[in-house]
Amino acid sequence: MTMVVSRQRTFADTTSLLSDASRATMLLALLDGRAYTASELAQSADISPQAASFHLKRLLSANLLECVNRGRYRYFRLAGPHVAQLLECLLAVDRIAHPRRIETSCPDSLRNARACYSHIAGRAGVHLYRTLLRKEWLAFKGPQLTLTAAARELTEALDFSRYRTSPVGKPCLDWSEREFHIAGELGILLFNSMLDSRWFLRGKDRSLTLTEKGRHHLARFGLHPWTA
Helix, strand or coil: CHHHHHHHHHHHHHHHHHCCHHHHHHHHHHHHCCCECHHHHHHHHCCCHHHHHHHHHHHHHCCCEEEEEECCEEEEEECCHHHHHHHHHHHHHHHHHCHHHHHHCCCHHHHHCEECCCCEEHHHHHHHHHHHHHCCCEEEECCEEEECHHHHHHHHHCCHHHCCCCCCEEEEECCCCCCEEEEHHHHHHHHHHHHHCCCEEECCCCEEEECHHHHHHHHHCCCCCCCC
């Protein structure tokens, strides 16, 4: 009984933290997988540095964030992919209840293609997931996703041979599209490989821009275009 009560309190404490608009805004700013200073996060939430420090301490104590020290600077980032997935799922639920507010908060530049904790999200990510499954280049192995032998041309084009292991992925609910994109190790590998190969260019925000080279290769593999 004590364990059940303890878990209930932990859940209630976490949901209480996420219900604050300033804390939620700072967490969403960290969904791009990067680390930011308290001042930068304060600016993103339009609050004072003092208020941001207070909120960051609470998020750190709840193990939602981690802090990295670099010289005299302290950088904050999400504690891991599990926190990013929690935020994406909550956004998807929130979108059902308030579709207009969520729609307007995601501009086309981000909705088309964006970074979600080092994997490809938005229309591009959803289309990639859906098309790879349809072509049977992506398959479920239990709850995990793996690339099949049929995807060999794609993996060769992205130079997957430099990796010794075959990474596995998982579906991640895309908050702007309410469908899935590829997350996990496989999602990170696809994201990094497509950036390294300059199929996508990363913007100053979370947006990703498809290059002509990327357009050519993705079209060659039947993975483009994606539309609204």
